[in-house]
Amino acid sequence: MVSFVESSPLITKENGTAARPLATSSGEPLTVSAQRHCAILRMLSESGRISVDEIATRFDISSATARRDMNALTVAGRARRRRGELVPAGSFGAEQHYRARALIQVGAKSAIARRVAQHLPHEGTIFVDAGTTCFEVGRLLAERPGLHLMTNSLPLLALAPQARARLSTIGGEARRLSLAVTAGFTQSWLDGLRFDAAVVGAAGVDPMLGAYTSELHEAAVKSAALCRARVRLLVADAEKWNRPNVVHFAPWSAFSFFATNQTPAEAARARLTAAGVRLLVTAA
Numbered sequence: 001m002v003s004f005v006e007s008s009p010l011i012t013k014e015n016g017t018a019a020r021p022l023a024t025s026s027g028e029p030l031t032v033s034a035q036r037h038c039a040i041l042r043m044l045s046e047s048g049r050i051s052v053d054e055i056a057t058r059f060d061i062s063s064a065t066a067r068r069d070m071n072a073l074t075v076a077g078r079a080r081r082r083r084g085e086l087v088p089a090g091s092f093g094a095e096q097h098y099r100a101r102a103l104i105q106v107g108a109k110s111a112i113a114r115r116v117a118q119h120l121p122h123e124g125t126i127f128v129d130a131g132t133t134c135f136e137v138g139r140l141l142a143e144r145p146g147l148h149l150m151t152n153s154l155p156l157l158a159l160a161p162q163a164r165a166r167l168s169t170i171g172g173e174a175r176r177l178s179l180a181v182t183a184g185f186t187q188s189w190l191d192g193l194r195f196d197a198a199v200v201g202a203a204g205v206d207p208m209l210g211a212y213t214s215e216l217h218e219a220a221v222k223s224a225a226l227c228r229a230r231v232r233l234l235v236a237d238a239e240k241w242n243r244p245n246v247v248h249f250a251p252w253s254a255f256s257f258f259a260t261n262q263t264p265a266e267a268a269r270a271r272l273t274a275a276g277v278r279l280l281v282t283a284a
Contacts, residue, residue: 036061037073040086049085049242088243098155098179102132108237108261113137115282116199116233116259122146124196127225128156130180130218131201133235138199141165150193152181152221175215182217190224198229202236204245207268210252211236212245219249231256238262252277 036059043058044050055066070086073079079086113136120126120137123146128138130153138156141147142163149167151157154174160167170189172181200222202211211234213219226232234255241264252258252275259280264272272279 033069033072037069037078040069040073041078044079044086044088049082049087051085055086082244097177098130098132102135104132105237105239105261109133109136111282112235112237112259112261112280113140115280116235116257117141119233119257119280120197120199120231124148125150125194127151127193127195127198127200127229128153129198129200129222129225130154130156130178131235133237134199134201137235142167150195154179154181170221172221175218178215178218180218180221182215182221190221190228193228195225195229197231197233198225199233199235200225200250202234202240202245202249204243205234205236205240206244206248207242207264208271209244209248210254211248211250212243213247213249214245216247219247222249223254226250226254233257233259235259251275 039059040050040055043054052063052066052070055061055069056063059066061069070079070081073086074081079088081087109132112133116137117140120141122144125148126141128134128141128149128151130151135153135155138149138151138153139159141149142156142159142165145164147165149156149163149165150170151167152170152172157167157169170181170193172189174181200211203214204212206212211222213222232255234250234257236258238261241260241262252272255275255277257278257280258272259282261282263269263281264279269279
């Protein structure tokens with residue numbers, strides 16, 4: 001497998017500057033197409049998706065050449081095709097177990113939880129979704145005796161003996177990977193409930209389209225909880241940004257707040273503002 005050494009960008013219509021050729025780790029110059037592939041991957045890491053037309057325009061090549069570049073990156077496992085666009089290779093990776101995800105971005109998740117807790121009441125009923133960031137939020141809320149927490153998170157329910165808040169679960173089947181309660185019974189329970197607030201997580205976030213998750217039944221629970229809540233908060237660390245997953249469960253307009261640990265790009269912030277979403281950003 002060829003490994004690449006960081007170098008200057010290619011000549012593009014935008015920069016109009018001559019660049020010294022990229023090289024392999026052994027110092028051999030890359031071909032023009034290989035240099036272009038490196039530049040496409042850099043663009044992909046910044047934008048999260050890129051179309052045939054964008055590649056063709058950026059590098060002044062034909063659409064057929066742009067498609068060949070996309071195919072080459074897909075075959076090499078460096079990116080994936082989705083609805084005619086190129087997306088990061090990790091966008092649809094295998095779902096990790098809850099315990100593995102709990103070890104990722106620990107500081108960021110704790111910081112997000114503290115910020116979110118500042119915007120939630122000390123009395124009332126709050127739905128707290130399954131997920132590692134949501135658990136951190138729920139752990140803080142469990143110290144408030146005036147709250148009734150409704151959740152599908154098995155780890156959060158395990159705190160019930162020590163919690164000052166009242167904890168209740170929604171009926172359903174426990175998933176081993178996510179430690180979430182889902183399926184048909186869950187939907188029936190949610191039909192008769194209303195929440196002062198709902199805190200939900202996501203497996204991936206698209207700057208334009210909203211929130212994604214990896215499992216259909218969990219998506220249904222998230223959507224149902226959002227529909228029944230007065231205030232709706234999405235919590236997701238920056239690792240989820242530009243990484244749409246399998247199931248799209250809510251557009252940006254479904255949320256009141258989006259809490260994360262890094263400020264999104266200007267275009268994404270404008271999209272959130274247009275959807276009426278308040279951005280909460282905190283350092284890890």
